Amino acid sequence: MPDIMPGYPGEQIFMPTSFLEIVELPDGRIELRRAEDEGSLVTLDFSEDAKAFLQGQHVEVAKAMLSVGVQMAGRLAEGEPEKDDGPRVLH
Template identity: 50%
Template sequence: MSKAFLEIVELQDGRIVLRRADEENPLVTLTFSSEARDFLHEHYIDVARIMFHAGLEAAGHLTGDDGNPDHETETVQHTLH
């Protein structure tokens, strides 16, 4: 996936989508049932954010690219005496 900024948006129909900030088409769509929304109250959006984050992190591990430059392979230098 490109390095474009991603955003989480709740659509008018109640679906929560993950999409590139500069595009309208969703990459992933999440729909909570009425029962789940009632159980989660206003926290459903936080749960959606965590679910999207976990999915992106898992995809990064599967492809070998977690998308975080801080997690790039480090070179270990050893000094022989």
């Protein structure tokens, strides 16, 4: 059974009908999923080089990345339009 990582103190992540949890899998990948489901919504897999660069703080970085992603998804679900003023560079 993978370890469930706690979220930020006082922060709860909601989807319309369920709670979400962030889990570190035995192979080191980090997964976002519904608390009552084993299926993955998002999986992050940091390379060994990235983990070394982050000095072992990759779990904290993953929590921040997933938290911002869930917040953005919530805004989009509420109808807040994404700013689209031209081409976007993803890097």
